[in-house]
Amino acid sequence: MKHKFRAIFHDTLLEIKSGKIFYVYILVTVVVLLIVSLISRFDVSRQDITSYGIIKSEFIVRMMVGFYDGFWGFAFLLMLFGVAWHMPSYMSKGRVELVLSKPISRSSLLLLKFLSLYLIKMAIFVTMSVLIWIVVSLKAGVFWTGAGWGLLFAFLHFLVIFVIVFAISVVSRSGALAIMGYFAIRAGSDFLAKREALYDFLNDKTAESILDAVYYVSPKIGEMAANFDSLMIGQGFVNSFAIFSNIVLAVVFFALTALYFARKDF
């Protein structure tokens, strides 16, 4: 299995490197690094109060959370597109038959392919983030550890989202549908997270029970993002249930996809 994983990983890496998205990652990193390098040093070593009445270091942290939110959001979007379009290309006619003729079970193939894709995307993401973090920290004079926690949590947060996008792309064999599916789930997840506000108007216990049930068995993407922000400013998780629930859902999603893939005619 070691040789098979190495081969699949190598193939995935070469395919990602050959894609345009890879160059966008590099371009974005270089542009951000250049911008941050060019701005003058912002010293926050002294606990001065800003004109807004906020302690300077706290102000910088808030700025950094905003900066990383934006930067990571963009990087995440790039990764999402990369994941969405990867499998439909891999499963295209003339290519998939040869892969399936190799002595590897379909479920193992799918798992190894996902792991390769996930690990490579995360490696790119970590490299981009660490490079920028070093330059920003040097400029600010604050080696802000919140970004590290955010980065660690991103592994989990993105894992769940990647499984969803990967699953839709395998079943639909369409990158566009996978992206649309993700945003639909995201919108549904945000709606369900705020469902209790609706209960005052509904006054229907059955509808409430149904919405509650759907909430518990659906991905909680908004809550994960809230956990992400909260963790970065050092306030811990705001919704631990979402983490547990999303991990279970990711496993279920992947298992169902593997089951579908194992039975699919190519």
Next chain:
Amino acid sequence: MSVEEVPIKVEGITKVFRSRMRGREVRALSEVSLEVRRGEIFGLLGPNGAGKTTLIKILLGSLRPGAGWARINGYEVTQSGARDKVGYLPENHRFPSYLTGRQLLMIYGGMAGIDTSELKKKIPGLLELVGMKGWERNGIKEYSKGMMQRLGVAQVLISDPDILFLDEPTDGVDPIGRHAIRNIFLEQKRQGRTMFLNTHLLSEAEAICDRVAVLDKGRVVKVGSPRELVEIGIQYTIETAGLDSGTTDELTQKFDRVTISGGTIGVILDKADEINGLIDLLRARQVMIISVAPQKLSLEESFIRLIKGDRRET
């Protein structure tokens, strides 16, 4: 026969494709049964849409059979073990254009479970064998169709397989390249490898196959050696004098495939001894026989005859 003797066994395989939207059904394979003996080159012949690729895809796990079963080296084709010692060159393959020839062999060899250091040792020799030496570092997108096929053959051999599945392996290759590829296959056969060759090139089947199966509309029409296939029809040209219209009518009634032009009779017979009956008839009608010339049907003519005959029956 044992697995050692018959590494590929297909029994009653049926495959029906259903269109979900329109509810239409296409029966691609109907109760196909065949056996491939170890060390032989087995050819699967058939017109376009006969079900050849469907059968090969079932054998290699891309498609699941609707009914029946198939085994490779004793494993059900749905098990990954069936593909342990198998090499496959698909028809209309689309090798990833971002790879070089060497990278492709490293990746597909690795997926077959071969160690990287072993692959590094094997690749130069394999590329030389298929006439691709010096091209290993070039991107596949720079390759011609013929070069792609040659690389495909190297890819088949990279895992040292016992059984080679080749779907139209010389498609798009020039005659010299085709000859070279056929020689590679014959060398593989000499080394004891079994080959399952899917082709529409009858000359190819005739040149290298030990046995062939003719598939039409998803059914096996005939299995035998190319020689046996040719012998299904023997054509005779008989030059006569004094052939009257009554005898002409009698001949066309008694023989299915007879053409008469002036004093020349052309007839295709299933068995060689049927010619005696025809000669007896001509002599009884006082027709003078000038010459009788047997002409064996080419594989192509036999093939067309088999397919047409089978379609008439069904």
